[in-house]
Amino acid sequence: MSEQYPALLVIVPLISAFLISAAGWVNRRLCFPIAVAALSVTAYTSVGLLMRVLDEGVIIYRLGGWPPPWGIAYYVDHLNGLVLTVVAVVALLNLIASQKSIAQEFPEKTGPFYTLYVLMVTGLLGIVVTGDAFNLYVLLEIASLTGYGLIAMGEERAPLATLNYVYMGTIGACFYLLGVGYLYIVTGSLNMVDIAGILPALYQSKAVLAAFIICMVGLWLKMALFPLHAWLPNAYTFAPSAASSLIAPLMTKVMVYVMIRLILTVFTPKFAFASLAVKDPIVWLAVIAIVMGAIFALAERNLKKMLTYIIIAEVGYMVGGAWLGNRAAMTGAILHIVNDALMTLCVFLVVGNIVYKVKGYAFEDLKGLFRKMPFTMGAFVIGALSIIGVPPTCGFFSKWYLISGAIQAGHYGFMVALLFSSLVNVVLFFRVFEISYYEPFSDHHGHEHHSQPIAEAPLSMLVPLMIVAAGLVLVGIYTGDIVNQIIQFAIPEALT
Amino acid sequence: MIWQLDLAILTLVVITGIGAIMVKDLLGAAILFGAYSFMMCLLWSIMGAVDVSFTEASVGAGVSTVFFVAAVFRTTRRTKD
Amino acid sequence: MSELLATLVAKYNYWIYIALMMIGLYAIIAKNNLVKKIVGMNIFQTAIILFYVSIGAKKGATIPIIEHGHGEEVHGAASHVVHAVDYINPLPHVLMLTAIVVAVATLGVALALAVKVHDKYKTLEEDEILAQLRKK
């Protein structure tokens, strides 16, 4: 059966989505167990795939039995094996953690919520595993459409924020589709490996250049790189907590993965870094993204919104790292996909717990929380230290690789931006710690409706959070293994 | 292919497209969008994409327009631009 | 001059698609009304479909349905040899069927959101909604 793993990876959540949808009409209590079972199988499959890739190298799976350039094929290599595992594990942990908050926020619509949730995970996994440029577009639309649905059920302002996201997301996806069209018109192929084989003869073509720029702009819109980020903060802030802790860790990171995949596999580093003179401007763009993200985050008086601006800064890290054009920085960027997914999951789960108990996430709502919710806030400290980049946690190591890559490339602006944003993160998080540790708990800001005193979140929310927090430290400790055994093989030899 | 017909349809596509976003009435915009989709569908059938134009005729000119009209009835026709 | 004219004529479908796409893009960015933006979004998507269909076009070829396909003819031993130059490239058509479906799905969700926004603010004008939000 293990040779069918690449198909099972996507098919199991897909079919379970239909079962959940049907269960939503028949018996609502079945939805959650089906979703957990499906995502557990997916997580197991993705780990199995990663192990097989480590043993045997690239796995090619032909869908429909047709050979690759004519049919659609799945390629699993070290790069997407790693990202797949992260996506599957993050989705599973978040699903278990947010069962209570889903039941609280949508008591009657749990069926559709779980359907959309599982479909979105299907889309994200499919984006990562596919080897066909057009198939990626379709899956991208699945992930975004379900994402729109999940986000828009949030607070009062969520529909408007989502509508803006729909416009921007559609432009982004359409730009990607247009870029694929430009590649198709000059190469006649849609398979990524096939395109990569034909492209070297066409590196001088203006159409290839345009395809490259259009694809990149489309993906930047989707991942909210600085000047194109306007949709992200509101959409992620007003989303329901179960949705924001799925979308915030995964959506932008998967888009960064697609960008790295296009650079490494389709256009190849030779074209992206050597033939084009766009390397430096893009790194400077990333520098601006990091600085602006940090500054916007400083201006916020609201925990969730502050975190969304930190995401924008983190996207800058990864884009900059991918475009510095050397091995160390690319390693840092790929490692940061993993780390950032885990860190963002950790802090957003904390926000989810706080919202579940306190019904708010402004800074005033955090007063005295260290005493009321010690475990949640303990996990928050670990997540925050990791985002700042303090050594035993994983955030430090990816930053280390990024900085050494910046020094190797002689790009000191990027290095300074990284250090600056780390300093700002220190200020941001210590401000939160101060409010939640020293200031006494106050109940006078209009939350009369909950009578019982605020206590620690229920166990089903705490255990996944603890696992993530422990994971942050473990990934940090085993960074050397991850880099030497997986990421090293994910980067082509040509990139030094 | 008859190039006069082709040219006429191409012109109409652009005119209805501009009209759909310029007209100061959302119901009008919805109907013009339907016309635009139908012109597009004719254009594609001229180019030999029969399946695509069939789909566009049923989806773009048919169901999409109905969705637009339904949404406009549920909201408002008023628009400032 | 005649060279320029030749380029213009040889690729006129591509020029039209760029024009339509820019109309759509402008509507999404600059229009104030939320439903107008959705109309623009659809025009934008249709323009890309036009682009793909133009890629597939082939002069002197017919629609991609094989003649003499009916009847008792056994596959493999087709008496009729099919030549690729006689039929239009089917691949872009397949891709665009998918794209049309995606477009209508996006349209449905976007309109549902617009209805929801209108229920809340009683207007579809972006500036009026922002003014309401600022007043709060």
Place this chain on the structure above:
Amino acid sequence: MKVIGLLIVILTGALLVYATVDFPPWGDPTSPASTHLSPHYIEKTMEETSVPNIVTAVLADYRGFDTMFETTVIFGAGVACFFLLRVLRREGPEQRLYRHTLTDMTIRIKDGSKMPADLDEFERIDTLWTPRDLIVTTICRLLIPFIQLFALYVIAHGHHSPGGGFQGGVILGASIILLAISHDMRTALKRMREKLNGLLCATGVFIYAGTGALCLLFGLNFLDYSALASILHVDPVTARSHGILIVEIGVGVAVMATMIWIYNNVSSSGKYDEGL
């Protein structure tokens, strides 16, 4: 905003125009797009799938995986619309209006009171006066069966002529939408209950994915319809043709149900009253 928009549009347009110069001319039979992948599809389709309509063959077989996700996109959109708009619980006191069909009189029933006993002569309406259009309703009632028949033809005949599950499904959905527009949505909902609709929507895509998974169980790759040869008792190539038909039916069912679902939710903002 207008100036920024214009600027972005001009920049993007300039980039696209710049790139278009390098394209092969329109309709050029020797362009890479026409010579790299497509000749295989055109020349081998009859041998490998025995479907004369190449678009159908590529759509449902060579690139069947795309189409499965295309159907899933539609399904996801339907679920998202339902999730966003449907109002499952009504707030506040509710009054109901009924019209006596013979005399056009409207009666109002306060919250908590019973409905009229013989409902056949009364129909529920939402505003004090709703116009009745006898001509429209009669003509639509006559047209709908033919539309549905045509839709079934389009689904079944997708192998030989333009059409297929998607187009047919949209037309089927449109026939029910026409019923909802010409009468009112309650009439349409009596024919197509919400629960049935939601279940059909999931069933349609399930048929597609399930066919693929069945191939997996027979030991071949996902969506490799030739695995169905052993249960259909035909040779592998004909099995591919039949497999395409099965998934087209699935697509048709899913698309029909979703179109109705989206329309119902958008046109009544989730309240499921009389609609347009």
